[in-house]
Amino acid sequence: MLDPKLLREDPERVRAALARRGAAELVDRFLELDKRRRQLLPELEGLRATKRRASREIGERQRRGEDASAAIAEMRTTAQRERALEQELQAVEAERERVLAAMPNLPFDDVPDEPRVLRSWGEAGRRGRDHVELAGRWLDLEAAARTSGSRFVYLKGPLVMLELALVRWALELLEGEQHVPVIPPVLVRERALFGTGFWPDTEQQVYRLAEDDLFLVGTAEVPLASLHADAILAEQDLPLRYGGFSPCFRREAGAAGRDTRGIFRVHQFDKVEMFCFVRPQDSASEHERLVAIQERIYQALEIPYRVVDIAVDDLGAPAAKKIDLEAWLPGEGRFREITSCSNTTDFQARRLEVRYRPSDGGPPRYVHTLNGTAVAVGRTIIAILENHQRDDGTVEVPEILHPYGAPTEIRPL
Structure with a gap:
């Protein structure tokens, strides 16, 4: 398996090497999925933080005997968005791992084109x-x-x-x-x-x-x-x-x-x-x-x-x-x-x-x-x-x- 860090930091080198093995297109697909994964992770963390704040707010309002319906509705909306992103992240990570697993090793520069x-x-x-x-x-x-x-x-x-x-x-x-x-x-x-x-x-x-x-x-x-x-x-x-x-x-x-x-x-x-x-x-x-x-x-x-x-x-x-x-x-x-x-x-x-x-x-x-x-x-x-x-x-x-x-x-x- 190739190093994901190498794919991110030196994609041109990896693309050129894998082109010799007919697998260059996997690099772009991996980078696309990896980028989406790195977008989803902080967004999910933000939603989870929002849920935690909303949960605390609901608890405090209920303890004071105040109406918490608006906060509950907001938390439900946040939870629905969280579940959707979790499902997308799971699919993205599975496809990212599949693409990474399909990549062959990088051939050394001195490997010949003919035996x-x-x-x-x-x-x-x-x-x-x-x-x-x-x-x-x-x-x-x-x-x-x-x-x-x-x-x-x-x-x-x-x-x-x-x-x-x-x-x-x-x-x-x-x-x-x-x-x-x-x-x-x-x-x-x-x-x-x-x-x-x-x-x-x-x-x-x-x-x-x-x-x-x-x-x-x-x-x-x-x-x-x-x-x-x-x-x-x-x-x-x-x-x-x-x-x-x-x-x-x-x-x-x-x-x-x-x-x-x-x-x-x-x-x-x-x-x-x-x-x-x-x-x-x-x-x-x-x-x-x-x-x-x-x-x-x-x-x-x-x-x-x-x-x-x-x-x-x-x-x-x-x-x-x-x-x-x-x-x-x-x-x-x-x-x-x-x-x-x-x-x-x-x-x-x-x-x-x-x-x-x-x-x-x-x-x-x-x-x-x-x-x-x-x-x-x-x-x-x-x-x-x-x-x-x-x-x-x-x-x-x-x-x-x-x-x-x-x-x-x-x-x-």
Whole structure:
């Protein structure tokens, strides 16, 4: 959520930034509603003061045995006007909050208009079998379709051991980078979705348990962001860094006909997610640090990738800047997104009321939050299978995963 004070004091800057995201008209609508709200508040206070004076006058007249009918009539008129203004104020405030909630974050000035490749690693360009052929029956899509419908999967045998090894290795790596491992709840209330900026924006992607008013998360970012909701943290305790492992659930609405083969785009998958709470002045360097960890992970797995500065049109609503790693997939003969890393500045912190108290004793300030994929398990398995395939159709599993229980090789069943 944007700072209302910034909208009032520097509307031109906000308007120009949001114009890049196609949302400039929201600024004028917010300012119109905010102005009306600030007009109504003192008018209401004046009416309430008038009512209090009239009430005292009525009481005094009645105690003296005097006629108070004129004062009573005046108070009734005032009360009617007060109720009308209260109703208008309620409507104005609700619409003002709706408009404010609809505004995406302000993109950084260096966010490109078109995606920009910053660098690459490894040898891309190889072609080969895709992950469905390489995994064989260890990847059982047919049984999952009978059980749950399309875009679900049974992982079996060596793929299970590969997943568990990936997760354990990634969590230990993150722990070495001062990220506390967390297994968060995957059912959350609406506020958690709103707080991260997924609501209102991506409701069509979220599974809902209507009877319990709970929602299945599409990423551990959602519960991790709420870990310190309504808290005032101490500056000396920042940064707070977490590595969350969770199943994730996405309806993939609007994805009909896209990525229907295999497990690149499914309704349920597991993921290790990084999440950080930092001081505002540290968020840019923290973003670079998270991307560096992502690169370290995929270099260790020997997966060719490129680092992409995401275009402004493709930023999620909370993000001020987003960097993706795209892995080369020989089975498709192209780069595909395998991780994402976003600096959301104070956008989420304002919605969730996460602040810190500066060491100099100044008033509490909002933290900045950042999130980044460490390992999206399904897509990482795809990248391992396709990039480490041998000519005979077997797969050599990266050596770094062997101590964590991964098989040394995978043969199609």
